[in-house]
Amino acid sequence: MADSIKDKVIRIIAEQAVVEPSDVTMDQTLEDLGIDSLGLVESIFAIEEEFDIQVPFNANDPTDSEFDISSVAAIVRAVEGLVADQKA
Template identity: 35%
Template sequence: MIFEKLTGLLSEQFGVEADSITMETTFEDLGADSLDIVELTMAVEEEFGLENMGEDDMSGLSTVADLVNYLKSKLED
């Protein structure tokens, strides 16, 4: 469910087909720059009801799988 929500967000934000996004897709593959990452962070916070997801948290993530695993750990707390 997390992956499906994320593919929707990523598809919308980066203008790519949701079907083209896999767990191995990197943010670089999507053409993300630092501003895109900030916007993605805000969208993820809103979508998943998280607060204070910092740039530091996102800086260590490079693939969709990394973000899915990060969200799983945050949502289980």
């Protein structure tokens, strides 16, 4: 069976954090995982490529973005929403 959106997002985040996907929990923040601003941008690019979506993300001011990066769960929800919008 194909990986779910959640599994793919966690794999991308785990790669950036240099940890196993099983070590990533939904309530963690990117900061918890040791992902800095450059890692965040690389994660966003990887997510866009993996799902063929455009993430509305302002790298200069992540807090002023439509893309919620407050936790792994928030990122998964945001990606699921963008993928659903793309299919609509």
